[in-house]
Amino acid sequence: MDQSIVANYEAAKALYAQHGIDVDAVLEKLAEIKISMHCWQGDDVRGFLNKDQALTGGISVTGNYPGAAGTPAELRADLEKAFSLIPGKHKVNLHAIYVDTDEKVELDRIEPKHFEKWVAWAQEQGLGLDFNPTCFSHEKSADGFTLSHPDPAIRQFWIDHCKASRKIGAYFGERLGQTCVTNVWIPDGFKDVPVDRLAPRQRLKDALDEVFAEELNPAHNLDAIESKLFGLGSEAYVVGSHEFYMGYGIANNKLICLDAGHFHPTEVISNKLSSLSLFADGILLHVSRPMRWDSDHVVTLDDELIDIGRELVRGDLLGKTHIGLDFFDASINRVAAWVIGTRNTIKALLRGFLDPVEALREAELNFDFTTRLALQEEFKSYPFGAVWDYYCAKQGVPVREAWLAEVKAYEQNVLLKRGAEAAVAKK
Template identity: 55%
Template sequence: MVKAETVDKAYEIAKERYAEVGVDTEAAMKRLETVPLSLHCWQGDDIHGFLNPEQELTGGIAVTGDYPGVARTPDELTSDLHEALSLIPGKHRVALHMIYAVAKDGKKKDFNDIKPEDFDYWIDWAKKEGIGLDNNGTFFSHPNVKDNMTVASPDKNIRDYWIQHGKLTREVSNYIGEQLGQTCYNNFWVPDGFKDNPIDKLTPRERMLASLDEIEAKDYPEANEQDSFEGKLFGAPGIESFTVGSHEFYQYYAITRQKLWTIDAGHFHPTEDVSDKFASYFPFTKKDLFMHVSRPVRWDSDHTVIVDDALLRITRSLVRDNLLDRTHIGLDFFDATINRVAAWVVGARATQKSLLQAMLAPIDQLKQSEYNADFTTRLIETEELKSMPFGAVWDKFCQDHNVPVGFDWMDNIHQYEKDVQFKRN
């Protein structure tokens, strides 16, 4: 176990080193405290939910692995989330999907038979934890996903079903926000598209546009509910050649309809720099951005987030351009080859580490060098910052928030496996 005095000693040295280059480590840690992450509940149960957990996953959704201890009930899932939150410094949020409704009568329900009150279980739990909740419409794993289409389907009956679901998703999100007294961010992602090259690319998007406008027709107080729209480059399997809800489509929709745009780090071509999207979006809107932190490996495979170059570029852009106050950060991955609670903690702590690294820089000084065309200074300083004692500041941040430092949290995971998760199988 890491000794507190060891952490304090290392931190004092790091604090002095950073002060030499004009960086206030205390201010950076206080800034990080104000950035909540939205943990995705579906990492804990492999995206089965509680409406009909035996339903096969469809719509390009697939989970790999069968590590023991998967959550099977609402109480097991919230227990796992509580354990994860106890190992992540700071105060955070949890993102739900409509399939995680907990019917009060215990009976299975169709997606569109859900009532807002079916989320009272989650609302009561969130109040107990002192956290907020976000939501997502579930436009997959249902018989009414026909030919990889939902709101863009040429079949009016199919479109009408999913339009109703979209409206219900907003009603539920408004109810959650109203009950918790804080905004519930409600995300839309739909799997509509074609496996092979379509002849008509325009009509499906016109149908989708009309469907979304119908879903969004009713106004809800933004203090309770705000909608965000998530595009995708391609999906696997089924829509490799054409995605109706592309990045451009949803970005334009968000800007013209004054909604939020969702960027998922796994939904772009592997050679694209996701971090470059932010500065192209914000000048055209007064609305916020929802950032889904994920890790693609060649495709949108939703690996557990780690501190890699892509994540560091994302967090640097958000920090350097002072966009954190207008960006809501959520996690979005699922891995059943490892302990599911550990995946949450690794991903969340990696995101926080990357944010903190970005904050531990003399940003104003670096910008001034850039304005002065002193690119030599800019390059030297950004390179030298990479070997600064960031880890000591991170350890201090964890210690100050009463969560395990360094490798110590692995002991918590192993004990939780032994006492709770492994007893489920």
């Protein structure tokens, strides 16, 4: 390891130690945290089941940067490259449309065997897998409704799909020895004000009851449900609102998913964590950056991300919180997007661990708000970067922006050749 990195780390460690912060212990804790990196950044949410199907459900990906993965093997190669530049061992979050099979199969008939290559790869890489039913970009979601659809036959199709997805999640967890989180999100809603708000929610509740009827081993699979405030095509009314899913999740012991982009622009999920933690069995985070609401920009180390990290650390919530990423940007190198977003999420957690929490808490309890504010501000310029550099070096990944050169080389040697090969194939 570069001795200047070690020297900077030792100096930083001494400063933090003055406030009772054991930096070596912090890095051990940080190495145990797994971030679930979403596969759909790598191919613009196309998947491999119906890859020519247009995106629906209010989802939109902009940009045409070259090198999007076109096969499961290409996507796995891109994920491997990204993970080689990110400290720690993590997970991959799959959607149902990312089947890897030559068999033609519908969403309501998918089975673990259709993901066997993903499992074998995850075992080889030492990664966990999370899962999501794909309730969008399908002819049976064209009306904008799935689990709450008024047509019983269409509704049953999506119920069967979600049931199949849970079994796949349980298979992942059993095979990999890491609990799989299977998250249900649906796009159901109305563009304009509905006459009947209750009936779709009653249908959704009944459908979810059927989806979750079979008890699965929680060591293998945990169910999560994800709300949304509004979406493109559902601006006036979303069936699966925050209130609906918070009530359902608490009543039925499901993880409640908080997506950073799924609330009003003046709301932040960092402020919801402490309240929800008192009542929910567990929390799933979808960390995104909602520029002008749910635009799913690549995660940057902004104030909200830092506050999420702080809340998880200060409230001792990491044991019951599952952290996943959810953004997609086709205007930049997709591998770089993964690296930037995941490294920033880990940085935010490190920032939380390096705060003088006990001193801040004591000042607050004593109504000494002067000390509280002074410490918070001074710690903004403490040498967090020296600790991060050491952590990256210790984990065997590039320090600071050195990872970018590797991504650029990968782009030249792999990603750009995909575009050329695809153009030749079309001819």
